[in-house]
Amino acid sequence: MTGSARAMRILILGGTAEARALAAALASREDLAVTVSLAGRTAAPAPQPVPVRIGGFGGADGLAQYLRDERIGVLIDATHPYADIISANAARAAELADVPLIALRRPAWTKLDGDRWIEVPAISGAVAALGKAPRRVFLALGRKEIAPFAAAPQHVYLVRSVDPVDPPLAVPHAIYLTARGPFSEAEDRALLERHRIEVVVAKNSGGDATYGKIAAARGLHLPVIMLTRPVLPDVPAVETVDEVLAWLDHAGTSAASRGV
Structure with a gap:
């Protein structure tokens, strides 16, 4: 010290x-x-x-x-x-x-006009909320929290993390990006558009550093499956x-x- x-x-x-x-x-x-x-x-x-x-x-x-x-x-x-x-x-x-x-x-983020949040209490609820039809999903979660999504292998997953995901998610279609935030709304909007994302899975982390994806999803009228805080x-x-x-x-x- x-x-x-x-x-x-x-x-x-x-x-x-x-x-x-x-x-x-x-x-x-x-x-x-x-x-x-x-x-x-x-x-x-x-x-x-x-x-x-x-x-x-x-x-x-x-x-x-x-x-x-x-x-x-x-x-x-x-x-x-x-x-x-x-x-x-x-x-x-x-x-x-x-x-x-x-x-x-x-403080937690609060839902604004235009937000399409589906709030769930656990990762298992987020997996279920994706549904059975294949979707393009941005997993905005920690790399050690994404393993349960292997139970829904029909989706295409985009994973962004500070460190590489190892082992990779046990699904046939996943894209991995390594990057450290903060990320602006414009950067995250470009990311979501580039990968044709249809739904975002995120935590209600609060703060400015990771809010870009939430604002971007709102601007693109995309649903956000939001894990509620413990x-x-x-x-x-x-x-x-x-x-x-x-x-x-x-x-x-x-x-x-x-x-x-």
């Missing part, structure tokens, strides 16, 4: 643009020692402005032990809105280790980096009074 020996130690559970922005906002503060934890699912993660820890902790108990061993003063859950298992482990670990926790959660732990949560910074200033004062 960066910072002096007396700096308050902060662990950010990251992997999102918001986590990088928060780390950048904290990197120069001498009163804080910040580390970002990444799950290690991406082979070449985006650079971080603070030290990085890669890999899991071994569930809630393992994370709690890490918090104790590293004398973490504040835990920040800035993971993806669909990382419900990690968020649950964070909440439990913070409770076990008696460490203050705050979640940085970006239920996350009931912990203190904010929506912006500035709100985290304000909360941290208060948490720092409280931690100092506790001798952390």
Whole structure:
């Protein structure tokens, strides 16, 4: 971790643009020692402005032990809105280790006029919602989440991911693109038109970085099969980096009074 020996130690559970922005906002503060934890699912993660820890902790108990061993003063859950298992482990670990926790959660997208969303609670529901007739499908999901679509091999799938999909989807017709966002509405509209996409499958991730495909689908009058968000732990949560910074200033004062 960066910072002096007396700096308050902060662990950010990251992997999102918001986590990088928060780390950048904290990197120069001498009163804080910040580390970002990444799950290690991406082979070449985006650079971080603070030290990085890669890999899991071994569930809630393992994370709690890490918090104790590293004398973490504040835990920040800035993971993806669909990382419900990690968020649950964070909440439990913070409770076990008696460490203050705050979640940085970006707001979900809301349906606008012209959107043709079909909301489903799980991947299996998305597979079923595609129907039996062959369609050209843009799978805007994580590369490790697309395997269930092998149950519907009649469709042509377009898969875009940061890392190559290995092994490839077990279907006869799939197109793979490797690229790192953000992607603009114009870029995604061109992509959908070029591949003659008929339906988009996506998560309600929120934020601007991946909204291009949603706006593009609306402009092209395409349906979007939207996975609804999982239920996350009931912990203190904010929506912006500035709100985290304000909360941290208060948490720092409280931690100092506790001798952390």
